[in-house]
Amino acid sequence: MAYVVDTAHVDPVDAQEYMRILETEAVPVMTAAGAGFVSCWGTSPELGEEVWIETVWSFADHSEWNQIRKNMVLDPRWYQYSEKTARLRTGGTRRFFYAAPFSPLA
Amino acid sequence: MSEGAAAEKERALESAFRRCGDFIPEMLHSVVGKNLSDARVQMVWEHAYESPEAYQRYMVHPFHANILDRYLLNDCPERIVADSPLGDGTLVGYSCEGPVYFMDHGLRKVVLFGLEGTAEQQGSFVEALRGLATIQDGVTLSVVEPNTFGVAWFDGVTPILPPSQWTHIWELGFSSAETYDAYQQGDSPLARAEASGWKEDGCDAVRQAVELHYTVNL
Numbered sequence: 001m002a003y004v005v006d007t008a009h010v011d012p013v014d015a016q017e018y019m020r021i022l023e024t025e026a027v028p029v030m031t032a033a034g035a036g037f038v039s040c041w042g043t044s045p046e047l048g049e050e051v052w053i054e055t056v057w058s059f060a061d062h063s064e065w066n067q068i069r070k071n072m073v074l075d076p077r078w079y080q081y082s083e084k085t086a087r088l089r090t091g092g093t094r095r096f097f098y099a100a101p102f103s104p105l106a
Numbered sequence: 107m108s109e110g111a112a113a114e115k116e117r118a119l120e121s122a123f124r125r126c127g128d129f130i131p132e133m134l135h136s137v138v139g140k141n142l143s144d145a146r147v148q149m150v151w152e153h154a155y156e157s158p159e160a161y162q163r164y165m166v167h168p169f170h171a172n173i174l175d176r177y178l179l180n181d182c183p184e185r186i187v188a189d190s191p192l193g194d195g196t197l198v199g200y201s202c203e204g205p206v207y208f209m210d211h212g213l214r215k216v217v218l219f220g221l222e223g224t225a226e227q228q229g230s231f232v233e234a235l236r237g238l239a240t241i242q243d244g245v246t247l248s249v250v251e252p253n254t255f256g257v258a259w260f261d262g263v264t265p266i267l268p269p270s271q272w273t274h275i276w277e278l279g280f281s282s283a284e285t286y287d288a289y290q291q292g293d294s295p296l297a298r299a300e301a302s303g304w305k306e307d308g309c310d311a312v313r314q315a316v317e318l319h320y321t322v323n324l
Contacts, residue, residue: 006182007183047272062167062171063166065166066166072179073180075181078180080321081181083180085181086180086185092183092184093183093184094175094176094183094184096168096171096172
C-alpha cells in the first residue's frame with residue numbers, strides 16, 4: 001500500500017470551510033475514483049497561526065494510482081472542488097509515502 | 107503559469123521536465139521550450155516514446171506521479187499551472203513511424219489547427235504544409251499529423267475524450283531564429299496565409315489556428 005499525503009495551509013477562519021469541502025466533495029470524488037480515504041487531520045485554529053490540514057489517501061501501487069488519476073480527471077466534480085480548495089489555500093504540499101517495514105499501517 | 111506562481115516553482119517544474127528522462131528511460135527527445143509567440147502559453151514540453159507500451163510505462167512511473175503531477179494536477183497544493191487558453195490543446199500528439207520531428211538545435215514552430223470541410227480541402231491544405239520543407243530555405247522539417255493523442259492520453263491509443271477542437275498539429279523546424287523570422291516576414295504563400303489569419307485561398311479548411319515557437323537546444 002502507498003499513501004498520498006496532502007498538506008494544505010489555510011487561514012484559521014477558513015479551516016472549517018476547507019474541511020467541509022473535503023468531507024462533502026473531495027472524499028466522495030476520490031473514493032469513487034478508487035482511492036482509499038485514510039484520514040484527515042488539522043492543527044488547532046486557536047494558536048494564532050496558519051492551520052495545516054493533512055489528508056491521506058491510499059492506493060495499492062502506481063498502476064492503481066494511474067487508474068485513480070484517470071477517474072479523477074474525468075470527473076467534473078474534481079475540478080469544481082479543486083477550484084474551491086485552491087481559493088482557500090495559502091500553500092501546502094503533496095507527497096507520496098511508502099510504508100516502512102515496521103510500520104503498523106503498511 | 108498561474109498568476110503569482112513563484113519563479114522557483116517554475117524553475118522546479120522546468121527542471122523536472124528536463125530530468126524526467128534520467129528517471130524514465132522510455133522517454134525520448136525531451137525538450138522544454140519557452141514560447142516566444144503571442145499565444146498565452148509560457149512553457150512547452152515535447153517528448154516522444156518508442157511505442158504505446160513505452161508511454162504506458164511512463165504513465166505509471168513514480169516520477170510522473172510524485173514530481174510532475176505535483177505542479178500540474180488541479181487538486182495539488184503546489185500546482186502552478188493555469189487552465190490553458192488552448193483548452194484541450196494543452197496536450198496534443200501524434201503517431202509516426204520514426205522521429206520525423208527530431209531536431210537537436212534551431213527553432214521549433216508548432217501550429218495547432220482545427221480543420222473542417224471536405225476531406226479533399228483538408229488533404230490539399232495538409233499537403234501544402236508538408237511540402238514547405240522542400241521549398242523553403244532554412245526549414246529543416248515540416249510534419250503534419252492528426253492530433254490522435256490528446257484524446258487518448260491514458261494509454262496513448264484508446265480515445266477517452268470527445269474529439270479535440272485541435273484536429274491537426276503542424277511541426278516545423280528552422281535552422282535558426284533568423285531563418286524563422288525570414289520565413290514569417292517573407293512572401294511565401296503559406297507565410298502570407300498565416301499573416302492573414304489563414305483567410306487566403308486554399309485555407310478554407312482552417313477553422314482555427316494557434317502558433318507557438320521556441321528554441322530547441324539539446
